[in-house]
Amino acid sequence: MEKEAPYYTFLDTLCYISDHIGFYGTIKNSPADFVVTEIDESGELVTRDSSKETEEQMQASSNEMTTGQNNVKKQRTNLRDLHDSRAGVSGSISDLSEVASEEMKDFTSNALHYHFNVTVLDSLNHFADSIKSAWKAQLSEADHQELSLGLFPEKSERANIHSAVRQTFPFLITFTKSTELLVKPNLDYQELCQLTSEEEADDFFTFLDAKVENSRFTFQPDSCKEHRTRVHHFINKKFGKLLETKSFSEKDNGLQMATITVRFRERKCPSIKRHRTEEVDKHSVYTAFTLQKENLETLEAISYLSTLLGILPSDFSYAGIKDKKAITYQTMVVKKVSPESLRTVESSIRRKGMKMYNIHPVTQPLRLGQLTGNHFSIVVRDVSNHSDDSLTDVQLRIEEAICNVKMNGFINYYGPQRFGKGQAHEIGLSLLKEEMERAVKLLFTPDAAEDSVNKAKKYFVETGDAKGSLALMPNYKVRERMLLRALHRYGMNHEGCIRGWLCIPHSMRIFYIHAYCSKVWNEAACFRVKSYGAKVVEGDLVIREQNASEKSSLSDRVHVVTAAEEEAKTYTMSQVVLPMPGHSVTYPANKVGQWYRDALAKDGLQTCKFRVGSLQLNLPGCYRQIFKYPLKLAYELSLGSQHEEKEVTTGTEIVALPKPHLTLTLDLESSCYATVCLREMMKFNF
Known part of the structure; x- marks a missing residue:
């Protein structure tokens, strides 16, 4: 205890x-x-002395990075050569566009025939025709239609199909549910058609989807300033983070005209003199290390390291969160920081109870769950x-x-670390219900302890003075200080609280919703064991074994146990799972499933989509073994x-x-x- x-x-x-x-x-x-x-993916403890192995990794990683950089340079050279060869076809920009367009049409046509059989192609063409016909007839029911193109387990194959369909049918958009690829009308295309011709809308969305570096798209000359303003506003509203627009004046037969040109925004560079290739190389630097920490939360350690290194907390990746009141060893990867730069902060972090070992370059970040x-x-x-x-x-x-x-x-069960102290699960519930002000008040509700943190919280609850509370809040309370700064700047209203939560890193924001969902899972597991014990019953969810030749996602392997399978004892309890609430999970088909529905309804989440757009939070859910x-x-x-x-x-x-x-x-x-x-x-x- x-x-x-x-x-x-x-x-x-x-x-x-x-x-x-x-x-x-x-x-x-x-x-x-x-x-x-x-324990890493190879089954080794991350603290073992691996100096020799590290040297080999450094050499291998260096070789891989050099090869990768050479490939990038080669691809850029090929692109420039292709651009120059096309430019040689004609001195006219319009001729160049026609050549590129014809080549793209040939490519996408071949791609569609490669991925789809005749039946699917016919269905896709019929669907596209029906959407166009419905729009011409001004029938709004077409806006919500969808068409399934089939299941495609390979991510690379799905990416090729996405591109081919959108290039062939710019007025459609593709999306994925698990491994199923679907298509639906592009309502942004329909809106643009109200401002421009259908042909221009086709060309614009083809340009947008292709994302060719340094390319531009130009609308037809327009003498109406009000109409040009509407086009500018449409593009900035829908694609402002990706595109930028500018008008260029010209005279046509004595009439003052203007054309709107669209181009992709350039990435921000730290120096005007720095070449784009150097910027890409900098961002492709990844350094791995073993972090030893004592009596420190993982996110708190990351926050301190990011401050010392002058980078964002999101530049760190890790396989899992470790206990606070413990001595822990884990692998981390930081991007945009070289091994030499990382070593410069070794002495500074010791006073915070941290040490680093096995520092070496790698080629990619870690992902959550990437451990044994x-x-x-x-x-x-x-x-x-x-x-x-x-x-x-x-x-x-x-x-x-x-x-x-x-x-x-x-x-x-999810353990105490999943919930933190205080009312994390209640905060998560408030965020899911988009009760932003209540979530802030819950975060700053003090407990019975008489310490500096609770004094700062108590002052904020009593006065609402974010600036004064910030002065009282200890520096190590990272998320509370971030939120107080934002509240001082934007106010304690609904919009101000949204901005406040957005100032907290994504991993910290989603922590609270995970705490709530974990509480639901724990109580569902308890109900399941009390109801059925340690035997597999009809309606349970199990994870079916995957053959070596199969490549399917976890959701595709989730199976509902039938009465015959229960009687035959086809599955064992080690295969039985329960879902973490989310928008893409299946619930058990027995009284445990009803328990989930009742529990969520009791908390006011019967219609919850488990997406909080204002906070950029998306919870598809997952599955967890009971035993x-x-x-x-x-x-x-x-x-x-x-x-x-x-x-x-x-x-x-x-x-x-x-x-x-x-x-x-x-x-x-x-x-x-x-x-x-x-x-x-x-x-x-x-």
């Missing part, structure tokens, strides 16, 4: 899977009592029996508990005495014999929580 305030008191209501009695003890008395080491799991070394102190179980030797209780967890596993098992579980009990703490009288002095402590080592798969495994083992909430 931690010395600090509890993270998440409603873990108390969640059930267990085994019926042993358990034992009492405390964890995380100090960071050294809880050591977490990441974590290795834990845990000391449970003050081990004793529960108060109502004083007659049995504590060593027998420990052996019984460890045996049960090895055999039966544990319910794979997990510890790997390589070993333990050692250090008996300070053979029994529990006793008072021993020696003359006039009373001596308290120390209680024993338990040392555990175990491996857990990624996204599993050691505190949850310990909870099942000890039958005790931390």
Whole structure:
């Protein structure tokens, strides 16, 4: 049990899977009592000395980067040569465009025939004709029509089809649901057709989709300033982040005309003299390192590092979040920072409880979940029996508990770290309901502790003075300070609160919604186990095994168990999953599915799309196994005495014999929580 305030008191209501009695003890008395080491994808601990391997990686990465840069230069040369050869066909820009257009039509036509059979092509052509006909007849029901083009597991194949369809039918847009590719009307195209000719709209969207570097698109000359203004506004509103427009005046038969030219925005360069190739090279620099941190949140560590290096927190990537009150080792990758530059901050980060090892260049960032799991070394102190179980030797209780967890596993609940302290899940619920002001108030609601953080929160709640609260808030409270700065600038109204939340990095914003969804998952898992126990039943969701030759996404492998499969015991509990709420998940087809619907409705989310556009948050959902098992579980009990703490009288002095402590080592798969495994083992909430 931690010395600090509890993270998440409603873990108390969640059930267990085994019926042993358990034992009492405390964890995380100090960071050294809880050591977490990441296990990489090759199954190796990230802390092992890999100096020789690092040198080999540096050389390999250097070679790859050089090869990649040469390929980029070669492609650019080819593009310039192609541009020059086309320019030689005619000195006229319009002739050049026609040549390019004809080549593109040939290419996209061949691509469509390659990917689609005759039936799909006919359906696509018919769909395109029906959309055009409906628009001419001013029928609005066509705006919501969709056509499925089929399932395409390969991402590269989907990308080619996206481009081919949009180049052939500029008035359509393509999108993907899982691996299914669909097409629907492009309403932006329809809106532009009200300002320009259909031919110009076709050419504009073909130009837009092609995204050819340094290319431009020019509309027909126009003498009406008001009409040109409307075109400018349309493009800036719809594509302002990607395109920029400018009008050029000219005279035609004595009449003052103007043409609107559109081009792609250039990337911002730190120096006017710096060439674009150098800028690309800079952004393609990735440096990996092992981060050791002590008593520090992962996001807090990243925030401090980004400040020292003068980059954004989003420039760091990692495989997973690690515990705060612990000593942890994990791999990180930072972009736009060379190994030499990273080494310059090594001495500065030591005072914050951080160290870096194995610094070397790599070619790409990390992604969440890109690890095998974590290795834990845990000391449970003050081990004793529960108060109502004083007659049995504590060593027998420990052996019984460890045996049960090895055999039966544990319910794979999200642990305390997923929720932080305070009301993270309530904040997440408010953000999902787009109650931005309530979410801010919840974040700044103080708890009972008398410290500088709560004093700053209390001052803000009482006065609403964001500037004054910022002066009181400690520097290490990164997200609170970011939000207070924004509230001081934009105000505490709905729009100001949105701007405030947007000032917090995406990973921090989405943390709160994940906390809410994790709470729902935990309670759903508890309901599932109480309702059906440890057997697979009809309506459960399972993850089907994937053959080596198959290439399908996880969502495609989710299967609803049938009555016949339940009777035949086709699946095991290790395959049973429950969904994290989101817009792209399937819910169980038994009373657990109804539980989800009731729980979300109770929280006012019965119509929630799990997208918060104003905060750029999108939650498709995911699936999580209900049961997990510890790997390589070993333990050692250090008996300070053979029994529990006793008072021993020696003359006039009373001596308290120390209680024993338990040392555990175990491996857990990624996204599993050691505190949850310990909870099942000890039958005790931390």
